[in-house]
Amino acid sequence: MSEIVKISVNGEELEAPKGGLLIDTLLDEKIHIPHFCYHQALGKDGNCRMCMVEIEGQKRPQIACDTPIKDGMIVRTKGENIEKVRRDILELELINHPIDCPTCDQAGECKLQDYYMQSGFYESRVNVDSKNNARKRVDLGANVMLDQERCVLCTRCVRFCSDITGTNELGVINRADHSVIGTFPGRPLSNPYAMNVVDLCPVGALTSKDFRFKQRVWFLETFDAICKGCSKGCNIHVDHRKEKYKDDNIFRFRPKVNNKVNGHFICDEGRLSYHDENKNRFNTPIVDSKESSLENSLASMFKLLATNDNVLFVVSPNLSCEELQNVNALAKMTNANITGYSPNYIDNSFGDDYLKNNDRSANRAAFKEYQISEQEDEFNSKLAQANLVLIFDNNYFDDNLSLLENKKVISCFSHNCLTIGKSDVAIPVSSFYEKSGTYINCDGIKQKVVSKMNKENPALSITSLLEELKSMVEKGNI
Secondary structure, X not given: OOOEEEEEEOOEEEEEEOOOEHHHHHHHOOOOOOOOOOEOOOEOOOOOOOOEEEEOOOXXXXXXXXXXXXXXXXXXXXXXXXXXXXXHHHHHHOOOOOOOHHHOOOOOOOHHHHXXXXXXXXXXXXXXXXXXXXXXXXXEEOOEEEOHHHOOOOOHHHHHHHHHOOOOOEEEEOOHHHOEEEEEOOEOOOOOOOOHHHHHOOOOOEEEOOOOOOOOHHHOEEEEEEOOOOOOOOEEEEEEEEOOOOOEEEEEEEEOOEOOOOEOOOOHHHHHOXXXXXXXXXXXXXXXXXXXXXXXXXXXXXHHHHHOOOEEEEEOOOOOHHHHHHHHHHHHHXXXXXXXXXXXXXXXXXXXXXXXXXXXXXOOXXXXXXXXXXXHHHHHHHHHHOOEEEEEOOHHHHHOHHHHOOOEEEEEEOEOOXXXXXXXXXXXXOOHHHOOEEEEOOOOOEEEEOOOOOOOOXXXXXXXXXXXXXXXXXXXXX
């Protein structure tokens, strides 16, 4: 463990690890320090020079991203002199940059825009005709679009492809003020994590083709969640909006920093999985192949539970810990068996040695905690004995519908699937990002999700449905 020393920043005494980078302490302490090229996941590069600070005893300003911390160091990030130095550096960044924030897709979350507004560079000293013009709308591949004239050459994207993915698709082309980011001939941007360069870009140079010009970011609301794309449980920001006369919809996922789980990044497939939330939704309850009301479907569900002795609950590894706990409680009350058999969530072609896991479910680790078996032989034995099968969001039967022949079936799904058509009673439930709950990832880390979706007609959550059933069971004395 690093030795902790004391330093002074703007007259305030702070504790910091000896030898650590000064910029890390400033960022951790929420002390404003402009920067473009530095990123905590990529390390120092020192090319933008925006993080200049004054250090007592030094003849000239130093960049905080390449300054190791020493005991007793006295640092100033504010003051007329150092702010003028940073202002001059920023003016150099803006020489060839178009000041067209209203038409830029990055407006509202652009660091250059923030620094520009703070510095007040409302008039350029460079004639428009003498500016260098670079290419616009360069398709790099992998859902990433490049606007070269907006680039500040921080090289975060280049370093990501060289240091993190090791694929080296991006590089700096040409020299001096004609330098631009680009791909090598015949090497489009193509790796499973490529869209992270959009988050890394501090300006509007790299944008997502999927999100580009879909929404203004200041209209979006955000809550924190986990990606359900695999059992890694990467932390994400869910950006959503309820537009006038429309329902609340998710518009994008962004990675949320969690150094114990996913660090700063997520895979592209997980990032784009929000599309699955918004389409193919199951909305209307079905009883005996006809659309019905929620009250009637719940009554029919209770009747089937009350009139069948051999009942099997089949649960999904995407259910939250709270839902699994409630399923267990109902199974105990009704003397039903329970299984978590779900081999269809295993995809051996998906995983890698970074963030992607072959188990494409969010909470399989909870099966062990709640003593839910997922053994095939036990599943086959219990299914053969069952007269009634109650399926909670597990789509294993979509490819095995014949297993449900001659059985009564109740299913609870958020999205349409083939199993619904085979069900005597089917009830729509809230989707993964419309409900709150706790999940355990493949490393045994518990993570809590609190949904803030605001649907016009919210579906019943599985937890609420189970509470309704338990109440009916208690009154009905099954």
